Amino acid sequence: MAESPELRTMRMPLNHGNGQMPVLGFGTLIPDAAVTRTATRDALEAGFRHFDCAERYRNEREVGEALQAGLAAGITREDLFVTTKLWNTNHRPERVEQAFNASLDRLGLRYLDLYLIHTPFAFQPGDEQDPRDRNGNVLYDNGVTLLDTWRAMEGLVDRGKCRAIGLSDISLNELLPVYESARIKPAVVQVEAHPYLPETELLKFCQEKGMLLLAFAPLGHGMRPGLLEDPVISAIAARLGKTPAQVLLAWAVQRGTAVLTTPKTPARARENFDISALPEDAFNEINRIQIRQRLNEVVKTGVPGFIAQGK
Numbered sequence: 001m002a003e004s005p006e007l008r009t010m011r012m013p014l015n016h017g018n019g020q021m022p023v024l025g026f027g028t029l030i031p032d033a034a035v036t037r038t039a040t041r042d043a044l045e046a047g048f049r050h051f052d053c054a055e056r057y058r059n060e061r062e063v064g065e066a067l068q069a070g071l072a073a074g075i076t077r078e079d080l081f082v083t084t085k086l087w088n089t090n091h092r093p094e095r096v097e098q099a100f101n102a103s104l105d106r107l108g109l110r111y112l113d114l115y116l117i118h119t120p121f122a123f124q125p126g127d128e129q130d131p132r133d134r135n136g137n138v139l140y141d142n143g144v145t146l147l148d149t150w151r152a153m154e155g156l157v158d159r160g161k162c163r164a165i166g167l168s169d170i171s172l173n174e175l176l177p178v179y180e181s182a183r184i185k186p187a188v189v190q191v192e193a194h195p196y197l198p199e200t201e202l203l204k205f206c207q208e209k210g211m212l213l214l215a216f217a218p219l220g221h222g223m224r225p226g227l228l229e230d231p232v233i234s235a236i237a238a239r240l241g242k243t244p245a246q247v248l249l250a251w252a253v254q255r256g257t258a259v260l261t262t263p264k265t266p267a268r269a270r271e272n273f274d275i276s277a278l279p280e281d282a283f284n285e286i287n288r289i290q291i292r293q294r295l296n297e298v299v300k301t302g303v304p305g306f307i308a309q310g311k
């Protein structure tokens with residue numbers, strides 16, 4: 001368990017690229033363009049310096065605008081840690097750099113701190129992000145392997161395009177062969193993780209091999225009923241004078257993961273950034289929660305669970 005009262009400003013070193021990832025990250029999976037701009041601005045003002053984006057969220061331009069405003073107001077680029085993700089329709093090696101450059105252009109940045117393969121599933125290449133046959137079945141691309149795509153990602157690091165690369169929505173079984181064959185080992189693995197889906201085996205593997213596990217949906221995606229109303233979490237929050245969100249985020253950092261959260265108002269941005277270490281008994285109580293629930297099935301099909309289809 002990490003012992004640090006300053007959880008919120010902790011940075012974790014990456015295994016390549018000399019970068020350090022702030023443990024607390026702001027996620028930009030926000031469907032509305034105007035809300036994307038204001039929520040990203042509010043997150044910057046609250047103190048977030050790590051921003052998680054994706055081509056698939058279709059709002060890199062709005063996130064970029066908010067980041068540019070922060071940079072113009074005095075935040076340095078070196079202080080920011082910006083990630084975006086390669087979508088499933090761009091897995092063919094010849095499409096990787098083009099997709100990367102398009103994201104960089106939309107974000108208005110000169111380099112990325114981290115580029116992730118969004119999911120291990122390759123979809124039919126093209127501009128349609130959600131390609132389907134006439135029966136509604138996803139059109140996968142059998143002409144490319146995950147390792148082919150990984151080699152193209154390694155090329156981006158070689159050419160100084162991005163500082164670090166990693167994977168998302170991947171199981172331990174799928175990660176193992178990539179890890180073993182990779183010339184540049186993944187720096188970060190982003191998956192759903194929270195007390196109902198602790199991903200303990202994957203976390204242990206990542207820690208042994210020097211990869212960081214970056215947890216999404218740490219608040220259970222805000223679903224109710226759910227983690228924010230869990231009786232164990234609520235009782236700890238009441239006892240410690242914290243909110244359930246603060247308890248869940250602190251737990252995630254103390255167990256050694258980095259974490260992504262998506263507050264959409266200034267008050268929630270301040271609340272979610274204002275985390276401090278839980279006492280050991282509270283930390284262990286959360287580890288003993290027995291409920292198991294996956295909220296996002298993207299890991300099974302490559303089809304995003306929290307994004308409306310056709311958007």
Ligand SMILES: NC(=O)c1ccc[n+]([C@@H]2O[C@H](COP(=O)([O-])OP(=O)(O)OC[C@H]3O[C@@H](n4cnc5c(N)ncnc54)[C@H](OP(=O)(O)O)[C@@H]3O)[C@@H](O)[C@H]2O)c1
Nearest residue numbers: 027028029052168216217218219220221222245260261262
């Ligand atoms: N790799 C992937 O496939 C993948 C998949 C999912 C997410 N992600 C990334 O992970 C990020 C975080 O995921 P997430 O959005 O599920 O995170 P989350 O923080 O678990 O859930 C966000 C929801 O929780 C609510 N919330 C936030 N702060 C709160 C607070 N203090 N009290 C009560 N409710 C609060 C918000 O509800 P309101 O809407 O009511 O404000 C928001 O919709 C995403 O933005 C994205 O960057 C990646």
